[in-house]
Amino acid sequence: MNRTPSFLFTLLVTPLVQAGCSSSVLQLRDQPNLHHGEFRQKLADNKELATKFLACTRQAHDEPLNERRDAGASPEPLSLQTPEGQATSVNPLASVIDTIRLRHPDKRASLSILADVLNDVVNDGTARVDLDKLRQVIEVARQWHGYLGLDEDRLEQDASRFAQLLLAYNKAYFGDVQFVPDPTPSGGGVRGVIKVTSTGFVDLNGNVWAFPGQSVNVQKEAGARTTVSASSVDSQRVSADLMRVFLEAFFDAAYRVPAVHGATALRVRPNSQASPYPEFDADRPAISLRALARVTRDALRAEAAVTSLIGKAVRGGSVFGAQNETLSAMLETAAGVMAKKLVEHEGFCYYQVTEGKPAAGL
Numbered sequence: 001m002n003r004t005p006s007f008l009f010t011l012l013v014t015p016l017v018q019a020g021c022s023s024s025v026l027q028l029r030d031q032p033n034l035h036h037g038e039f040r041q042k043l044a045d046n047k048e049l050a051t052k053f054l055a056c057t058r059q060a061h062d063e064p065l066n067e068r069r070d071a072g073a074s075p076e077p078l079s080l081q082t083p084e085g086q087a088t089s090v091n092p093l094a095s096v097i098d099t100i101r102l103r104h105p106d107k108r109a110s111l112s113i114l115a116d117v118l119n120d121v122v123n124d125g126t127a128r129v130d131l132d133k134l135r136q137v138i139e140v141a142r143q144w145h146g147y148l149g150l151d152e153d154r155l156e157q158d159a160s161r162f163a164q165l166l167l168a169y170n171k172a173y174f175g176d177v178q179f180v181p182d183p184t185p186s187g188g189g190v191r192g193v194i195k196v197t198s199t200g201f202v203d204l205n206g207n208v209w210a211f212p213g214q215s216v217n218v219q220k221e222a223g224a225r226t227t228v229s230a231s232s233v234d235s236q237r238v239s240a241d242l243m244r245v246f247l248e249a250f251f252d253a254a255y256r257v258p259a260v261h262g263a264t265a266l267r268v269r270p271n272s273q274a275s276p277y278p279e280f281d282a283d284r285p286a287i288s289l290r291a292l293a294r295v296t297r298d299a300l301r302a303e304a305a306v307t308s309l310i311g312k313a314v315r316g317g318s319v320f321g322a323q324n325e326t327l328s329a330m331l332e333t334a335a336g337v338m339a340k341k342l343v344e345h346e347g348f349c350y351y352q353v354t355e356g357k358p359a360a361g362l
Contacts, residue, residue, distance in 0.1 A: 026313055028127035028306065039350040040080045040124065049353050050080050056349035058088035060095075060256040061286075062278040086123050089345055090115050092254040099160050113137055114250060118338060129310065134331050141246040141334075145170070162253035164268050165277075169245045172201040172264045174211050203248055204259040204344065205296045212237050236329040243333045251341035252277075257348050258286060287351040295347035302343040307336030 043050040079085045093115045100111055113136045120128050148170055156167060175197035182192040200210030212233050252265055258280040259265045265277040280292065287295070310332040315325070 024131045024313070026129045026131065026309060028121060028129060028309070029125065039346050040086070043350070043353075044080055052353040053349055054080070054085055054088050056352060057346055058091040060092050060254065061258060061345075061348065062256045062275060083123060087119055089122055089342060090119050092345075093118065093251075096160075096162050096250065096254045100162060103158060103160055103163075111140060111250065113140060114247075114338075118342065121339065121342065129306070129335050131310075131314065131331060134310075134334050137247075137334050138243065138327075138330050141243055144246060145242055159274070160253075161268075161274050161277075162250055165253050165265060166246065166249040168264055168268045169201050169249045172198050172267075173209060173241060173245050175200075201245060201248075202262055202264045204252065204257055204263050204265060205299070206260050206262060209241055209244065211241070235326040239326050240329040240333040243330050244337050247334065247337040247341070251338070251345075255341065255345040257344050260292075287348060287355055291351035291355060295344060295351065298347050299340045299343040303336040303340035306339040307332045310335045 039053065040050075043053055093111075097111045097115065113133060117130065117133050117137060120126075120130055120133070144166065148166065152167070158164070178196045179193045180196055182194050200208045202208050252259075256278055258278040260280050263277075263279075266279055268277060280286070282289065285292070311328065314328040314331050
């Protein structure tokens, strides 16, 4: 049973979530690199494409449209200008949250805070980030990493997609350590074991994160000593990475944007209640490779812009200052990753409808 995530995250976060940044709300509407609003602006004059775009954003990418209609929803098409039309990307989070509530009624923290934060971000006219809500996100992540560390075996039995992704992402980040017998020829004396590790957590776009203290065994030549290298561990890096792992798992479970080959999500074995995580198929692409590259760049730019904004606000002598570098790293990472996942989801939908390759059922 692996208790490392619980110990690390509890050690790093528990004293921090009660430290206080001032109650504050930061405006995002003037951020040029938050591409969420641009998609709607470009479609504003094309009602047909706008309707398809909104239908796409209100659902996961691997579900048929007729399974994604909200019960009791108005037959009238949504408008890009209405609050409901601007908040369609919050809808896919609801099914994940409801599933977790059913499976884990004893959990104190509610994942609904993630929907609250995203709802603050998506409205073009009032886009904002509430730092108090971000601190609640940190507490939710702490509880889930603590649960994972204390009872990994139980979480492995949880068939929900979020639980399986979180477990897989966490294992990959920490190296997914395994020990296997050393293939020593029989009769060669004591048989040892070999440590085998993964190369780290790989997100949907192929970016890699690995625990900074994971030693790397470099293969040696005959007669030479094995070289072992290890980077230093610091609270800012680890706490920010664990926040990323948690949010990537949650939003991937909700949006299911197709992943490139090699992504950790594709290694999660599906159960009888869930389909495999969708993989981007170059032979039958949902969007062009050029569009995929553009979505990836836009998502990274959005993450950078929001991370920078939050970082400036919570560091130094600002009235919003957290006065704690580790807490600041978690706050800026939480906001940045959420912006990235939003742009990934909506960018994929934008190119599906504009390139004439709509999602299933559209």
